[in-house]
Amino acid sequence: MPERLALATTGHRVDEQMAAIREVLLAAVYQGEGWxxxxxxxxxxxxxxxxxxxxVCVLEERAIGTTWEQIGEPFKISADAARKRWSRYELVHREEIPEDGQEAPEAGGAPGRSD
Structure with a gap:
């Protein structure tokens, strides 16, 4: 499932960013002066x-059939609020990403929209 790959990739990026942030913050604290x-x-x-x-977690939940109500519950928001917040997101497969330097349309946006 592409959602699982996206989840693993995103989780790995979060882990890498957390390690980098931790190093920077520790250096600032131990040097006694933050910049x-x-x-x-x-x-x-x-x-x-x-x-x-x-x-990405919401995409994974939707891919396995989780309802908007179930997704919203841990965030303490309604199903409608969860749907409004996250339903516009979708995975963009690598072959759909333009290679000519043009910006890809936002996930969930209408095809051909230019705003």
């Missing part, structure tokens, strides 16, 4: 990676 923006940058990277992981 401006280092902690905010670490938090922003972690937040983006976590959002990626959540999206």
């Amino acid at each position: 401006p923006g280092v902690f905010a940058l670490a938090a922003a990277v972690l937040e983006r990676r976590t959002q990626d992981l959540v999206r």
